[in-house]
Amino acid sequence: MLDFERDLDELRSRIAELEAESDLDSASDVLRQLELMQLELEARTADVFSRLTPWQRVQLARHRDRPHTLDFIERMIDGFVELHGDRRHGDDMAVVGGVGSLQGRRVVIVGHQKGRGTRQNVERNFGMAHPEGYRKAIRLFQLAARFGLPVITLLDTPGAGPALEDEERGQSWAIAESMAVLARLETPIVVAVIGEGGSGGALAMGVGDRILMLEHAIYSVASPEAAAAIIWRDSKFAERAAEALGLTSEVLYAADLIDRIVPEPPGGAHRDYDATAESLTAALVEALDELQAIPPTELVTERYAKFRAMSAHVESSPDEVVVDGSGVVPEDRHGL
Amino acid sequence: MPVRDLLAGRRRGGVPADLWATCRKCGAMHYRPEFEAGLHVCTRCDYHDRLTVGQRLDLLLDDAGSFQELAGDVLTSDPLNFSRPSGRYPDRVAKAQESTGRSEAVVCGVGHIQGHEVAVGVMEFGFIAGSMGGAAGERIARLFELAHERRIPLVMVTSSGGARQDEGVFALMQMAKTTAAAARLADAGVPYIALMADPTLAGVTASFAAVADVIIGEPGATIRFAGSRVVQGTLSRRAQADDHTAEWVLRRGMIDAVVPRRDQRRTIGRLIELLAPARASRRAEIGDTARTRLG
Numbered sequence: 001m002l003d004f005e006r007d008l009d010e011l012r013s014r015i016a017e018l019e020a021e022s023d024l025d026s027a028s029d030v031l032r033q034l035e036l037m038q039l040e041l042e043a044r045t046a047d048v049f050s051r052l053t054p055w056q057r058v059q060l061a062r063h064r065d066r067p068h069t070l071d072f073i074e075r076m077i078d079g080f081v082e083l084h085g086d087r088r089h090g091d092d093m094a095v096v097g098g099v100g101s102l103q104g105r106r107v108v109i110v111g112h113q114k115g116r117g118t119r120q121n122v123e124r125n126f127g128m129a130h131p132e133g134y135r136k137a138i139r140l141f142q143l144a145a146r147f148g149l150p151v152i153t154l155l156d157t158p159g160a161g162p163a164l165e166d167e168e169r170g171q172s173w174a175i176a177e178s179m180a181v182l183a184r185l186e187t188p189i190v191v192a193v194i195g196e197g198g199s200g201g202a203l204a205m206g207v208g209d210r211i212l213m214l215e216h217a218i219y220s221v222a223s224p225e226a227a228a229a230i231i232w233r234d235s236k237f238a239e240r241a242a243e244a245l246g247l248t249s250e251v252l253y254a255a256d257l258i259d260r261i262v263p264e265p266p267g268g269a270h271r272d273y274d275a276t277a278e279s280l281t282a283a284l285v286e287a288l289d290e291l292q293a294i295p296p297t298e299l300v301t302e303r304y305a306k307f308r309a310m311s312a313h314v315e316s317s318p319d320e321v322v323v324d325g326s327g328v329v330p331e332d333r334h335g336l
Numbered sequence: 337m338p339v340r341d342l343l344a345g346r347r348r349g350g351v352p353a354d355l356w357a358t359c360r361k362c363g364a365m366h367y368r369p370e371f372e373a374g375l376h377v378c379t380r381c382d383y384h385d386r387l388t389v390g391q392r393l394d395l396l397l398d399d400a401g402s403f404q405e406l407a408g409d410v411l412t413s414d415p416l417n418f419s420r421p422s423g424r425y426p427d428r429v430a431k432a433q434e435s436t437g438r439s440e441a442v443v444c445g446v447g448h449i450q451g452h453e454v455a456v457g458v459m460e461f462g463f464i465a466g467s468m469g470g471a472a473g474e475r476i477a478r479l480f481e482l483a484h485e486r487r488i489p490l491v492m493v494t495s496s497g498g499a500r501q502d503e504g505v506f507a508l509m510q511m512a513k514t515t516a517a518a519a520r521l522a523d524a525g526v527p528y529i530a531l532m533a534d535p536t537l538a539g540v541t542a543s544f545a546a547v548a549d550v551i552i553g554e555p556g557a558t559i560r561f562a563g564s565r566v567v568q569g570t571l572s573r574r575a576q577a578d579d580h581t582a583e584w585v586l587r588r589g590m591i592d593a594v595v596p597r598r599d600q601r602r603t604i605g606r607l608i609e610l611l612a613p614a615r616a617s618r619r620a621e622i623g624d625t626a627r628t629r630l631g
Contacts, residue, residue, distance in 0.1 A: 160542075162562030167580055170590045171561040176515055176546035183516035184523065200499075200511055200542045200561075207512045221499050221508040221539075230501055230563065231420045246416045246504040255415065257505050304516050308477060310509040312415035312470035315407075 002059050004048055008267065011041050045266045052216075054242040058224055060216040061195050062158075065270035067277070068127075069096055069111030069154045072194065075277035076102055076284075077109060083143075085136060089169065092133030094125045094157070097140045099149065103285050108144035110137045110205060111154030114195070127196070128161040131174035134204050138174075138181050150188035150288050153205040158223050160201030175204040182207035183307070184300055188291035190284055192262070193217040194269075197247075199226070209303050210287040211257070213249040214280065215264040219257075220247040257310060260287075359383055360534075361556055375597045383556035384597050386534055388436070389443045389458045392493055396531075396601055397447040397456070405445040406455075407478045412440060412471040418502040425502040432463045441465075441496065442472045444479040446488070450605025452612075455483035455490040459533075459540070466496035468540055469503040473510025476544060480517035480528075489527045489608045494545045497563060498538025511543035518544045527611040529604055532582065532591065537563050550607055551591040552600070553582025559591070 001009060015037045022030050052060070060066070073080050073096070080100035085091040097110030114127035137153075144151045160171055182189060182205070189208030197206070197219030213219060222230065227245055228237035246252070249261045262283045265272040291299065357371040358364070361383035366374075375395065376385040393400040418425040433439055441463040447456050457479050459466040468476070476492075483490040499507040521528055530548035532541075534557035542561055545551070553559060560580035582594045595603050 160561065164579065167560055167562070168588055170585075170588065172542035173546045173590055175542040175561070176544070179512050179515040179543065180519040180522075180547050183512070183519050199508065200539055203508055203512055204542075207516070219505055219508075221501055221504050227501050230497075244416065244418060244420075244504075245501070252505055255506070257509060304520065307509065307512045307516055310506065310513060311474050312413045312503055312506040313410050313474045314413045314471075316409045316411070 002056070002063065004052070004056055005267075008041065008045055008048060011037065011044065015041060042266065049267070054218075054245075054248055055224070055239040057216055057248050058196075058218055058238075058242045060268050060270075061218040063268065063270045064116060066195055067269050067273045068116075068156060068195065069113045071273055072111075072154060072277050072280060073098075073100070073109060075274060076281045077107070078102075080109075083140060086132040086139060088135055089132040090130075092125075092130045092136060093123050094127050094129045094161070095133035095137055097137060102152070102288070103281065105285070105288055106149050107152050107288075108140050108149050109152040109154070110140050111194070112157040112202070112205070114156060125161060127157045128159060129157060129201060129204075130161050130166055131169040131171050134160075134174035134178045137205055138178050141178075141181055141185055145185050145187045148187065150190070150291065151182075151185065151208070152284060152288075153189070153191050153208065155191065155193045155197045155202040155206055155219075156195035156217075157198045157201045158196055159198035159226065160204065175200050178204040179207050183303065186296035186300055188288060188294070188299060189303070190287045190291070192280060192284065193219050193249075193258070194280070196223070198223050207303070207307065209291050209299055209306070210259050212260045212262050212280075212283050212287065213252065213258045214262050214269060214276070215249055216268050217249060218247040219249075219252055220245050357385075360385060377555075377597055381556065382596075384534065384554040386461050386495060388462065389438055389460045392458045392533075393443075393447065393456070395597065396458075396491070396493070396604070397449060398451065398601075399448065403445050403447040403456070405443060406482060407444060407475045408439060410440070410471050410474045410478075412469050412503075414502075415470070415506050416502070416504050418504075420502070428464060428502070436460050436462045438463055440471045440475060441467055441469075441500075442475050444475045446482070449491065449601060449608065452605065452608045453486075453488050454608065455479050455486075455488055456493075457491070458493040459495045461495040461497075461535075464500060464502075466494075466540075467498060467500035467507070468496060468510050468514075469500035469507045470510065472500075473507075473513050476510075476514045477517040480514070480521050480544075483526055483528070484521050484524050487524070487526050489529065489612050490521060491529050491531065491604060492544065492548070493531045493533055494536045494540050495533040496537060496540040497535070498540055508539070511539050514544035515547055518547045522547070522549065527608060529607055531600065531604070532559050533557050535559070537561075546590075549611065550593075552603065553586060553591045553594045554600075555582060555594055555596055557582045559585045 077100035082098040096113045112127045113124050115121035115124035190210045191206050191208035192212040194214050199222045224238040224242040225235040227241040229235045252258045253261050265275040269276040357366045357368045359378040362381040364380040414425045438460050442459045444457040528548045529550045530545050531552045533554045536559045585591050586594050
C-alpha cells in the first residue's frame, strides 16, 4: 500500500462493508449512499492520479502488486509455450519468453520477470537479468525472424544485474549484442514498457519499430537510486533524481522517444489486471497490424532511422562556426 | 634539465607546472618529464594513465596534424533543463569545454594509422567523465556512417563513465543509436577496432564498444558494466581494486588482447592490414617507433 493509496483504500473498504451489509431489498437511501460513495471514490482516484509526482509514479511502476510479464502473457497469449535457456550457460529466471498467439497472430514474446515476495524475487533476481537472460532473449529473437514471427518485448527491470558474476559472464557484451541483433532483425518488433524501464538492462530488449508504454510505467537512463548515487553520491536522493530524470510516459511521449501511452485502469494497473491486459492487447495488435504490412528489410531501415533520430543536440551551421580540426570550441559557444 | 626551464612551462593562472605525477592506481610518484616521455605509463605497476584527446591522437595517428575533425559543431543541448548540486547542466558543459579545450566528450574525424586512412573517435574523460549524451552519440553515429560510406576502417578509443545522466532517456537512447550504427558497419564488412582505455564503463561498454570486431584493452584499464558508485548504491558491495581490469576481462574472454601503449599504433595498423587488405592504400611512411613525447 502506497501513501497516496491509503485514503482511497479506506473509502474502498467502507464501500465494501456497506455492500456486504446491503442487498437488493435494502432501503433506497442505503443504495443511494453506496452509489454516492462509488462516485466519490472514482472522483478522488482520478484526482489523486492526475497529480502524481514522478516519485509516486516510480512507486506505482514498482508496486508489489503490479502485473508482471507472466501476468500479461497469461491474459494476452493463447497457447503460450515457454522456451527456456540460452544454450550456453543457463536459464535466467529474470527473463521469460516463448511462443504463442495474440488474438490469432503468432508471436514470440520476451520480457523481464520480477517476482512477488522474497523467495520469488531471489529466484527472479528482482527482475535484474544476467547475461544469459539477454542471450536467451537473443536466441528467441533470432528464432522469431527465422520463422517469420513478429517479436513483442515487455520491459520491467530495475536494471541489468550488476554483480560480479554478471561482469564475469560479460554483461556489457550481452546487452550490446542484444541491441545489435534487434537493430537488424528482419521481423516486426513491438516494445512495451510495462513497469520499470531501468537503463541499459531495459533498453537491451527495447530496440523496436514501435515503443509503447503503460501510463504509469517509467523509463530511465538509470534507476533513480543509481542516478542519485551517481549525481548526489547517495542513493537517498532517489526522489529528487526521479524529479530530474524525466522518466514518466508523458515526458517521453512529448519528447518523441516513445510512440504511444497505453492507458491503465483507474487506480493503476495493479487494481485490474484484466483491464490492463486488454488495454495493452489492443495497442499491441494495432501496432503489429501496421507493421505486418511493411517489408522486413524496410522495417530494418526505418528502425535505424527511428533510433538515429533520437537525440538532443544542436548544430551550428558551418558558416557560423569554423571547425578548424583542433576541436577547440569557438569563444562564443562557451555560454551555450 | 635546469629547474628554471622546467618551471618556465607554467599553467594558466601562473601556477607552476606540477613536477611530479602520481600514479592513479598504485600511488607511485614519477618525475613528470620522464613520465611523459614514457607515454604516461607507470613504471611500477604498468597502469596506463588517462590521456587527453590531443595526446591520444598524437600517439595513435601517423600525423595528428592532418587529422580532419567531423561533426565538431554538433553540440549538446539541455533537453531536461537539468541541474545538480555541482551546477546547471549547461554550466557544467561550458566548464568542461573550457578545461578540456574540446566541445564535447568525444572527438571524431579522419586520420591515418600506418598509412591507412581510418575513421577515428577518441573520448575525453576530462569532459564530464567522458559521458555520452545526444551530441556525443550523434558524433559517434556519424563517424560510423562515414566509415560505412567511405569503406574505411574505424578505430574508437573509449574512456567514459557511461551515459550522461543529465540528458535522461535521450542519453540512454544513444546506446541503441551507436550500437545500431556499428552493427551496420559490421554488415558492410568494414573493420571496427575498439581500444578500451581507462575507464570504459556502463553505457559505453554495453553499447558500441562491445560490438567491435576486435577489442584491445589498455593495461590496467577498468572495463566493466556497473560503475562502482552504482554498485555501492544498490548492492552495498565495494568493488575490489583489481576486479574488472583489462587483464581481468581478457581472462574471461571478453576482449581480444591487452596491448601496451608503445605497441598500439603498430598493432592496430597490422590488424587493419590483415582485415581490410584492399583498403591498404599505402605502406606506412612513418616508422614504427612510437613517439617519445605526447602533445
